[in-house]
Amino acid sequence: xxxxxxKGLQERLDPYLAIIGPMVMILMILAFMGVAEPARYxxxxxxxxxxxxxxxYMPLAMAMTFVITQRGIDLSIGSVAALTGIIMAFAIxxxxxxxxxxxxxxIAIGGIFGLINGLVITKFRVPxxxxxxxxxxxxxxxxxxxxxxxxxxxxPDLITDIGRGRLPGFLPIPVIIGILAFLIGAFILxxxxxxxxxxxxxSNPEAAEMTGIAVxxxxxxxxxxxxxxxxxxxxxxxxxxxxxxxxxxPYFNLHVIAAVVVGGTSLFGGRAxxxxxxxxxxxxxxxxxxxxxxxxxxxxxxxxxxxxxxxxVAFYTWLQKKDRDGAKGLxxxxxxxxxxxxxxxxxxxxxxxxxxxVIGSLFSTGSVPSG
Amino acid sequence: xxxxxxxxxxxxxxxxxxxxxxxQEVDLDVCPGEVLAIVGDNGAGKSTLIKILTGxxxxxxxxxxxxxxxxxMNSHSEAxxxxxxxxxxxxxxxDHLDPAAxxxxxxxxxxxxxxxxxxxxxxxxxxxxxxxxxxxGVRLRSMDVPTESLSGGQRQAVxxxxxxxxxxxxxxxxxxxxxxxxxxxxxxxxxxIEVLREEGLAxxxxxxxxxxxxxxxDRIQVMRRGRRVDVVHTRQTxxxxxxxxxVGAAEAA
Numbered sequence: 122x123x124x125x126x127x128k129g130l131q132e133r134l135d136p137y138l139a140i141i142g143p144m145v146m147i148l149m150i151l152a153f154m155g156v157a158e159p160a161r162y163x164x165x166x167x168x169x170x171x172x173x174x175x176x177x178y179m180p181l182a183m184a185m186t187f188v189i190t191q192r193g194i195d196l197s198i199g200s201v202a203a204l205t206g207i208i209m210a211f212a213i214x215x216x217x218x219x220x221x222x223x224x225x226x227x228i229a230i231g232g233i234f235g236l237i238n239g240l241v242i243t244k245f246r247v248p249x250x251x252x253x254x255x256x257x258x259x260x261x262x263x264x265x266x267x268x269x270x271x272x273x274x275x276x277p278d279l280i281t282d283i284g285r286g287r288l289p290g291f292l293p294i295p296v297i298i299g300i301l302a303f304l305i306g307a308f309i310l311x312x313x314x315x316x317x318x319x320x321x322x323x324s325n326p327e328a329a330e331m332t333g334i335a336v337x338x339x340x341x342x343x344x345x346x347x348x349x350x351x352x353x354x355x356x357x358x359x360x361x362x363x364x365x366x367x368x369x370x371p372y373f374n375l376h377v378i379a380a381v382v383v384g385g386t387s388l389f390g391g392r393a394x395x396x397x398x399x400x401x402x403x404x405x406x407x408x409x410x411x412x413x414x415x416x417x418x419x420x421x422x423x424x425x426x427x428x429x430x431x432x433x434v435a436f437y438t439w440l441q442k443k444d445r446d447g448a449k450g451l452x453x454x455x456x457x458x459x460x461x462x463x464x465x466x467x468x469x470x471x472x473x474x475x476x477x478x479v480i481g482s483l484f485s486t487g488s489v490p491s492g
Numbered sequence: 493x494x495x496x497x498x499x500x501x502x503x504x505x506x507x508x509x510x511x512x513x514x515x516q517e518v519d520l521d522v523c524p525g526e527v528l529a530i531v532g533d534n535g536a537g538k539s540t541l542i543k544i545l546t547g548x549x550x551x552x553x554x555x556x557x558x559x560x561x562x563x564x565m566n567s568h569s570e571a572x573x574x575x576x577x578x579x580x581x582x583x584x585x586x587d588h589l590d591p592a593a594x595x596x597x598x599x600x601x602x603x604x605x606x607x608x609x610x611x612x613x614x615x616x617x618x619x620x621x622x623x624x625x626x627x628x629g630v631r632l633r634s635m636d637v638p639t640e641s642l643s644g645g646q647r648q649a650v651x652x653x654x655x656x657x658x659x660x661x662x663x664x665x666x667x668x669x670x671x672x673x674x675x676x677x678x679x680x681x682x683x684x685i686e687v688l689r690e691e692g693l694a695x696x697x698x699x700x701x702x703x704x705x706x707x708x709x710d711r712i713q714v715m716r717r718g719r720r721v722d723v724v725h726t727r728q729t730x731x732x733x734x735x736x737x738x739v740g741a742a743e744a745a
Contacts, residue, residue: 312610312613313610317589317593317597317600320588321589321597323588324587324588325587328582328597331580332598333568333598
C-alpha cells in the first residue's frame, strides 16, 4: 500500500459534515426543550410520536436525495402520495382487492407517476421545477376527482400495521421500513451504477454525457424511485391515520426537500449524504414536535420548514466558500456600493409601507366584520 | 522516426453545418509512436476535425481508415471501442467523485454476490492507483478526496488515466491539454505525453502554444479556414515558418 499524505482537517471532517449541521440543531432543540418543556418532550410516548412522524418521510427523503443529487427536484410527491393512497383505498373498498395486492399496487402506481414526471422532464424538456409543479396540480386534481371530497377510512390490519404497527418490544414497523429504506439507499448510492451516475450527473452533466452515461435514462430512474417511494408514503400515511382523503399530505414536498438539504445534500448537485438526510428527517420531526409540545399553532410548521430550508442552504453555501479573504468584517460587507443601493431600495419600500399604514390609520373607520 | 505506416488516415474530409463549411478536403495521417500536433487559428477547423476523428461528428464527405480498413463511427463510444479516445480541455471530470470513481466513470469494475452485480470500489481504487503510477508515473496526494481538490495537473492525469486504462487504446486525442496549467504542470503533462508516445500510442495534440508543440511533437499539421495548409516535420521547421503558415503570410508573400 502506498502511503497517502496526512489528511487535513477539512478532509477528515468532510464525510461527517452532513450530520454535523443537523446534529448541532438537534442538540439545540434538545437543550431548548430541556429548559422549556422537559416533562412533556422527553417522554417515551413522545419519542414514539417523533419516530412515527419521521418514519413517514424516510423513504421519501431517501429517494429525494438521489433526485436532488442529480440537480433535480420533485414537487409532486405530496399529491402522488395522496393519489396513490386513494387508489389503494378504492382497490380495497370498491373492488375488494386483497390488502397486500393493494399495497404493492400503490407503490407500483407511484412508480408510474414518477415515470411520467421523468418523461415530462427528459423528453418534453420541461424544467423539473415547473414540470413537477404542474404534475402536482394534475395528480392532486385526479385525487379530488376520484375521492369527491370523501374521507376513505377503516382499512385492513395490514395497512394499519404498515402505518403504525409495532413489533413487540422493538421499533414501530414504519420506522423499520424507513430505516430499511435508508440502508438500501446508502448501498445504492455507493455501490450501484445508479448511485455513482447520479453523483456524476449532478456534479458535471456534460462530463457525464461525454463519458457515455445515459444521463436522461438515469434521471428517469431517479424520478421513478421517487414516485415509488411517494406511493409507499401514501400507503404508510393511509395506515397511520387509518384514513385518506384528496387533500392529505399537503406539504410533503417542501418538508422532504428541507430534510434532505439540511442533511448536507447540495441543491446544486453532486453532493449526496444519505446519513445526513436521515438526520435531517429526524431533526424536522423533532422540531415540529417541539412546536406542538409548546402549543404553537399548527400553521407555524410551514414557516419553520421554510426557514430551515433557507438557513441550511445558506449555511452550506457559506461552508463551501473557500475564499474568505477580503471580507473585512460585517461593517465592510454593508458598505459596498451595491449593498448601499439595496439598502436604499429597502429603505424606500419600508418608508412607503409606513406612510401607507399611517394614512390608512388616519382614515380608519373602525373594524368591519366580514360576515 | 515513427513507423511509416499510419494507424489512422483521414482522406478528403469535408464537414458542412448547414451553409457553413467547417472543413474542406482535409487529410490527416498519424502513426503509432508519434505525436502529431494540429495548429491553427480559432475557427480553422481543428476541433471539428478531431470531433470527426473521435466519432462525435460524422463527416459530410471523405473517408477514415484505420490500419487500412475503412471505418465508420456513429458515436463517440464506438470510437472508444475501436481504441480512439480523447482528453478534453474541460477534462470531463465529475468533480465531486473521487479520482478512482472518475477514472472508471462509464466503465466501472464490478463484483457479484449471488448473481447480483455491484460496484467494486476497492478494486477500482487499487487499479486507479496502479495505472496512475505505472503508466503515468503520477502519485496523487490522496485517493479519497473529491477530484475537485486536486491540482490542475493531477486532475489532468486522472483524465488521461481514464483514456489510457483501456488497454486497447491506440489513438489519443488531446485538446488543449496545457491551456489551463502553470509552467511546472505543463512540463509534467508534456512528460506524460512523451511516456505515452514511448508506449506506442498515436497522439493527436491540439494546442495554441507553439512552445508545447515544438517541445513535444514529431510533425505539425497546420490548418487554416477549414483546410490543411501543410504538414511539416518539427525538426525541419522553425517557429517563423509555422506561424507564417497559420496566419497565411507565407502564401501571400
